[in-house]
Amino acid sequence: MEAGTPAHRGIPSLPVTMVLAGVSAILLIVVASIAIWSSTMARGGVEGLRDTSLVQSSALTFLSRLQDAETGQRGYILTGNSTFLEPYERSVGQVPADLERLKSATADDPEQARQVDHLGELLNAKIQELTRTVMLVRDDRRDDALALVSAAGGKAAMDDIRLVVRHILESEDEKQLEREAALASWTRVSTLAIAASALVALVLVAITFRVGQRQYAVSEDMRRRLAEANDRLEAEVERRTSEAEGARAEAVREKERAVSERSRVELLLQDVNHRVGNNLAMVSGMLGLQISATGDANTKMQLRAAQERVATIANAQRRLRLRDDLSTTRADEIVESALSDLRATLGPDRPVEIEAQLEPIVVDGRDAIYLAILTNEIVMNAVKHAFEGRERGRILVSLARAEEGVCLTVEDDGRGMASPAALGTGLGTKLVTRLARQFGGEPDISSRPGGGTRIALPLPHLGAPLGAGA
Incomplete structure (x- = not known):
């Protein structure tokens, strides 16, 4: 010194x-x-x-x-x-x-x-x-x-x-x-x-970073002063060893910071999904209050349909789990979640069996929500109309890769459709048709062998490439 x-x-x-x-x-x-x-x-x-x-x-x-x-x-x-x-x-x-x-x-x-x-x-x-x-x-x-x-x-x-x-x-x-x-x-x-707290936190991070820089500079300066008192060759070896150790420590710190930042982003995304789901659930609850306060039967029916759709989106949003890339998710998991909710709403007085055959397919997180809406609309339509006059029924939902994109298929063993050329003109039908077209497909409606109806939705533009892993 x-x-x-x-x-x-x-x-x-x-x-x-x-x-x-x-x-x-x-x-x-x-x-x-x-x-x-x-x-x-x-x-x-x-x-x-x-x-x-x-x-x-x-x-x-x-x-x-x-x-x-x-x-x-x-x-x-x-x-x-x-x-x-x-x-x-x-x-x-x-x-x-x-x-x-x-x-x-x-x-x-x-x-x-x-x-x-x-x-x-x-x-x-x-x-x-x-x-x-x-x-x-x-x-x-x-x-x-x-x-x-x-x-x-x-x-x-x-x-x-x-x-x-x-x-x-x-x-x-x-x-x-x-x-x-x-x-x-x-x-x-x-x-x-909260915004003010975040701003103060940013200032503290900047101050802490500056303090760390000063400490690191002082440490390097002291190391250099000590090396000058030694033999030139020994000082050169010491200097290179110190640099190597510093680089390794910095690499470890960078890796730890990257892992920490990723974990924080994942937690924030999960929190956002949960909050959005809760807000939609509150909207569903408000619609329920409006239903109870409405005397007109037709208005009640329309409000109840809107409430079911909001509840479907809320449940899908809360259950959305993004993969490591923070943008994609498993389509089969989100469809199974929607079907589980439908089974829970049927109850013992509606003995309709809903089965699923779902391939593990990776899609964009936003597209998964739309897929849950599509599944809910088609299956609920079958539950409401396919089994009139019957004690039991069965619905099979399939999700599989096709030559182009993905294909969603819903089959029932109900009474069948008088005219299978079209689903109808209601809001649910318009919603299904519009979402299918958004992914480049059109509903294909046909009679099912042995009785019932088969609705196939080819979705060539849905989600991630077919090569994405499950």
């Missing part, structure tokens, strides 16, 4: 390292706190959604039951036919229990509780009117019953009840909108906090 030169010149002091460690720990605590808080907010939103659904369903059940009672009363007054008394008596007996369930659901909300109490007063008056008019008809005093209905303002009383129920439903809708707005606001705040 040169005289007067301190050995630790340029080496960062211990407090700097401690500060970096402290800031890193704080970042970890902040990120963990944000994660816990986000989970709590999401759970609160789901609980609020469940409470709103309970109040609304209870209110609608109460109103529907009271309307049934009034319909039976009016029919009995006008016709004198005692068959109208059966729905009247059944509904009158169940309405108080419906009101109690509504009270229980609104017990934590003073404003809603007051509305329910008022609803109870209106109900008592309405039931007295209903009971009195029915008794008059039974005593052959139909004119008196009709006069009492007009004098008691039966329609006005029912309108008041409907108005209170509508106010309860609208209040619950407003509360849910407020919850969603608050959740969106807090989500933005948490996103900004």
Whole structure:
């Protein structure tokens, strides 16, 4: 060493390292706190959604039951036919229990509780009117019953009840909108906090890298100063040995960093897939609430079909497992997952066997989701329409390599199609045709030997080349 030169010149002091460690720990605590808080907010939103659904369903059940009672009363007054008394008596007996369930659901909300109490007063008056008019008809005093209905303002009383129920439903809708707005606001705040934490983390990485550079430079400088005190030949050997060791250590570090970065990317992709699946599952749940709040049968059917499609995409997204290249996946695994979900939804009252013959085929991750949608649409169509009037049925799903690309085949042993030239004109058919054309194919529909229908979808543009390994 040169005289007067301190050995630790340029080496960062211990407090700097401690500060970096402290800031890193704080970042970890902040990120963990944000994660816990986000989970709590999401759970609160789901609980609020469940409470709103309970109040609304209870209110609608109460109103529907009271309307049934009034319909039976009016029919009995006008016709004198005692068959109208059966729905009247059944509904009158169940309405108080419906009101109690509504009270229980609104017990934590003073404003809603007051509305329910008022609803109870209106109900008592309405039931007295209903009971009195029915008794008059039974005593052959139909004119008196009709006069009492007009004098008691039966329609006005029912309108008041409907108005209170509508106010309860609208209040619950407003509360849910407020919850969603608050959740969106807090989500933005948490996103900004995470972004700020990430920025600070990047700064810490840069500082740490700079500190490492300085330490490495000081180490090399000290090594060089020590070598100058030795024999030239010995110094040359020492220098080359040091360089070799440094290169090897750097190569090991680079390899470790590459492995760590890959693992981080894989975890991030899995987390993204899971989050997308959860968000789609929440959309499916909201569609379910809309179904329960919809009275039109055709609208219910369309919403239920949309809910099933969203659920299929959500399940496929959550179960998507990318391979080492982080872009491809196994098509047979994603199709089997979709079929497993379909089997679970059938239940014991639909004894339809769904079998699968799936070759291990590698496709692009995005194409795998589309393939799950195709499989779900065709198999569900067969389940709904192929076995009408039969107790049992069997569906065979095949996925195999073809001369060009991949071929998806669905066969059933059902009643067959009256005209196998086309699937139909519904949304499901349009979706199947469009997705098949996206991969360069057209649905091939034919009668199955022995009875049933066979639908083959050649998909020449699907996924990875045929040479990709399984």
